[in-house]
Amino acid sequence: MISLMDAPPDTPLRVIAFHGGHGVRRRLLALGFHKDDVIELDSRSILGGPVLVRDLTSDTSVALGRGVAQKIMVEIIDQKK
Amino acid sequence: MTKKNRYPDIVFIGQPNCGKSTLFNAIAGFKAQTSNFPGTTVQHTHSKVNVAGQVLNIIDLPGTYSLNPSDPAEKVALTHLFLEKPDLIINVIDASILGRSLELTLELIELGYPMIVALNMMDLAEKKGMVIDHQKLERILGAPVVLTIASHGRGIKNMIDRALHTLENQSAPPQILWSKDVEDKVVEFAREIPEEFPLVANKRFTSIKMIEASQLLFNRMLREINLPLKKALDRVRSDLEEMHNAPAYEVIAAERHHLALKIFEESTQVKRGVRIDPLKKVDDIIMHPVLGYFILILIFLGFFFVIFKVGSPIEELLLDPLSNFRYYLSTHLGLSLYFYLLDGFLQGVAGGIAIVLPYFIPLLFLMSLLEDVGYLARAGFLMDTFMHRIGLHGKSVSPFILGFGCNVPAIVSTRILESRRDRIITSLLIPFIPCSARTTVILALVAFYLGPIWALGFYVFNILLLGVIGRLITLFYKVPSPGLILEIPSLKVPSLINILRKTYFQLRSFVSFAWPILIAGSVFLGIIQFLNLDRIINLVLSPLVAGGLGLPQEVGVTLVFGFLRKELSLIMMLQALGVRYQDLMTIISKEQLIVFTVFISFFVPCLSTVAILWKEIGKRVALISVALNTGVAVTVSLIVRLVLHF
Numbered sequence: 001m002i003s004l005m006d007a008p009p010d011t012p013l014r015v016i017a018f019h020g021g022h023g024v025r026r027r028l029l030a031l032g033f034h035k036d037d038v039i040e041l042d043s044r045s046i047l048g049g050p051v052l053v054r055d056l057t058s059d060t061s062v063a064l065g066r067g068v069a070q071k072i073m074v075e076i077i078d079q080k081k
Numbered sequence: 082m083t084k085k086n087r088y089p090d091i092v093f094i095g096q097p098n099c100g101k102s103t104l105f106n107a108i109a110g111f112k113a114q115t116s117n118f119p120g121t122t123v124q125h126t127h128s129k130v131n132v133a134g135q136v137l138n139i140i141d142l143p144g145t146y147s148l149n150p151s152d153p154a155e156k157v158a159l160t161h162l163f164l165e166k167p168d169l170i171i172n173v174i175d176a177s178i179l180g181r182s183l184e185l186t187l188e189l190i191e192l193g194y195p196m197i198v199a200l201n202m203m204d205l206a207e208k209k210g211m212v213i214d215h216q217k218l219e220r221i222l223g224a225p226v227v228l229t230i231a232s233h234g235r236g237i238k239n240m241i242d243r244a245l246h247t248l249e250n251q252s253a254p255p256q257i258l259w260s261k262d263v264e265d266k267v268v269e270f271a272r273e274i275p276e277e278f279p280l281v282a283n284k285r286f287t288s289i290k291m292i293e294a295s296q297l298l299f300n301r302m303l304r305e306i307n308l309p310l311k312k313a314l315d316r317v318r319s320d321l322e323e324m325h326n327a328p329a330y331e332v333i334a335a336e337r338h339h340l341a342l343k344i345f346e347e348s349t350q351v352k353r354g355v356r357i358d359p360l361k362k363v364d365d366i367i368m369h370p371v372l373g374y375f376i377l378i379l380i381f382l383g384f385f386f387v388i389f390k391v392g393s394p395i396e397e398l399l400l401d402p403l404s405n406f407r408y409y410l411s412t413h414l415g416l417s418l419y420f421y422l423l424d425g426f427l428q429g430v431a432g433g434i435a436i437v438l439p440y441f442i443p444l445l446f447l448m449s450l451l452e453d454v455g456y457l458a459r460a461g462f463l464m465d466t467f468m469h470r471i472g473l474h475g476k477s478v479s480p481f482i483l484g485f486g487c488n489v490p491a492i493v494s495t496r497i498l499e500s501r502r503d504r505i506i507t508s509l510l511i512p513f514i515p516c517s518a519r520t521t522v523i524l525a526l527v528a529f530y531l532g533p534i535w536a537l538g539f540y541v542f543n544i545l546l547l548g549v550i551g552r553l554i555t556l557f558y559k560v561p562s563p564g565l566i567l568e569i570p571s572l573k574v575p576s577l578i579n580i581l582r583k584t585y586f587q588l589r590s591f592v593s594f595a596w597p598i599l600i601a602g603s604v605f606l607g608i609i610q611f612l613n614l615d616r617i618i619n620l621v622l623s624p625l626v627a628g629g630l631g632l633p634q635e636v637g638v639t640l641v642f643g644f645l646r647k648e649l650s651l652i653m654m655l656q657a658l659g660v661r662y663q664d665l666m667t668i669i670s671k672e673q674l675i676v677f678t679v680f681i682s683f684f685v686p687c688l689s690t691v692a693i694l695w696k697e698i699g700k701r702v703a704l705i706s707v708a709l710n711t712g713v714a715v716t717v718s719l720i721v722r723l724v725l726h727f
Contacts, residue, residue: 030146032181049466058181065565
């Protein structure tokens with residue numbers, strides 16, 4: 001389990017948990033970000049800036065500030081399975 | 082009020098950026114604003130329309146992701162839905178992101194009101210290779226499903242037919258139940274709700290919403306008014322939390338999520354391979370970490386250039402005949418009250434036509450274009466890093482950009498910000514953004530007399546100053562910002578009709594709201610001049626105007642009137658100095674011109690801005706804003722004067 005900030009770009013990831021306050025969690029849920037969703041970190045993210053995340057399950061793109069991204073825990077999906 | 086003696090309420094509701102306002106416009110005419118930025122409809126729009134001989138009251142609500150609000154704009158949507166039971170809900174869905182959009186649809190079904198579902202943007206869904214079996218979807222949801230492409234006006238008639246039919250039957254879709262363990266808990270709590278309890282919609286919905294409720298205030302209130310119910314709620318919540326190892330609201334959100342995905346999979350086939358959208362490549366370039374900024378800068382330079390190239394020549398064409406006419410009037414009427422009244426009136430009318438419209442129209446048009454394409458959200462993403470330096474984040478970029486047009490809608494649009502702290506800081510900074518009225522002054526004075534480079538320099542200076550002030554505010558206002566969570570909608574090919582509609586809409590509100598104030602202010606100044614009251618005002622302000630800023634004493638009164646609308650200051654300065662626009666430089670110097678522009682730009686936000694701040698954010702913030710602007714205007718003008726002097 002790693003933080004989204006440490007995850008490699010353009011690799012399918014599974015959302016394991018959201019840390020952080022209720023406000024942020026609810027906002028993410030409303031935007032279609034749920035536990036167990038498959039997401040991908042876009043390689044176009046800006047150095048030191050926000051990251052661009054695609055939720056492949058809900059088919060949406062969301063820009064997340066670094067502070068928010070740090071609170072999303074993911075695991076790399078083993079594609080061989 | 083009984084149902085019979087009023088018109089039926091039809092509510093349009095959907096997630097942000099689903100084309101809801103475009104669809105609403107197609108029925109209501111040029112009313113609501115539409116754009117490709119999440120959360121642009123921040124107030125609801127009412128419209129009475131006559132459809133097939135029946136008068137309907139249709140309401141466009143702000144986009145909302147779910148029925149658990151997290152920003153003030155969403156709260157507008159919900160208050161309306163909960164307090165005034167609509168006769169029909171039209172749930173608009175962006176068909177290209179059907180899976181996620183169905184989560185809101187499921188929540189709406191829980192309400193148990195009559196509703197229909199409009200699958201909008203079908204063209205976009207097809208481009209993505211999605212084949213939606215809408216009849217199957219209709220069977221699963223139990224509510225009529227219609228296909229629309231609002232931007233091309235397709236499917237509207239069918240939607241109206243089905244809507245009227247459903248309205249007549251008042252048939253609500255049946256409840257779609259969740260997995261047994263969660264459903265049981267909802268029912269268990271619903272049973273505890275006493276009969277006299279104020280229900281929203283129905284018992285199941287009230288039960289769900291109470292389990293989901295986040296506000297501490299709500300929980301505390303419930304303990305005060307009904308302790309047994311509070312205990313039952315806590316028990317149900319902790320049961321759910323134990324069963325699923327997650328907070329109760331997440332358990333419920335997950336239920337909807339899984340149900341939505343299941344319905345999506347049952348009703349939709351996605352052809353693989355067709356998914357590469359040509360716009361995706363464009364997106365790769367404009368979101369690029371280096372090229373993206375380059376393009377961002379180019380777009381804003383282009384903005385400036387077009388406004389200057391389109392606006393300035395038109396203005397020149399219009400100014401000459403108008404000032405000639407004024408001279409003609411003064412020779413024929415003498416300096417009578419008549420002359421002052423007529424002259425003031427003409428100056429106001431001319432101000433609207435010759436100075437504001439040439440700049441305002443191109444600016445509005447370009448801004449609508451950027452919004453329609455979906456560039457604003459991307460600008461927010463790119464600017465996030467810089468916004469962090471002034472204690473904000475990328476979501477404030479959209480209100481700021483709107484501010485270049487007019488500060489008033491910009492302040493209203495801060496409703497898209499979730500945290501009050503972000504709203505306050507953004508609203509305090511917006512009045513420092515040169516709106517089109519101030520752009521007029523900058524262009525007419527700085528660009529016209531000193532050259533476009535000076536005007537550009539002024540803009541850069543203005544934006545840097547904004548940064549410094551933002552930094553200072555956050556030094557004093559130490560509440561952490563929750564951080565950026567912003568949906569990036571897919572890029573869309575702009576629709577000319579949409580852009581023209583929006584330009585027209587904003588122009589109309591300017592003509593009907595601001596122009597009369599401009600004319601009235603101008604006439605008022607004419608009267609003041611006739612009565613020689615301006616001398617008294619000028620004398621009072623003289624220490625600041627002449628002593629501090631080094632300006633001709635006569636312009637004192639115009640600074641005061643800049644409060645009515647900023648571009649008034651320009652017209653009134655000419656009026657006060659008694660010169661024609663072309664001859665201005667014979668009376669004042671380059672330095673005075675710059676100091677005047679600086680002072681006018683940052684001085685007290687105009688009347689309508691103060692009014693909207695008061696209404697939207699509160700009296701305190703409005704007063705702080707006035708004080709902050711006045712302080713900054715005086716300080717910066719003095720510094721500029723000193724710098725220019727040496």
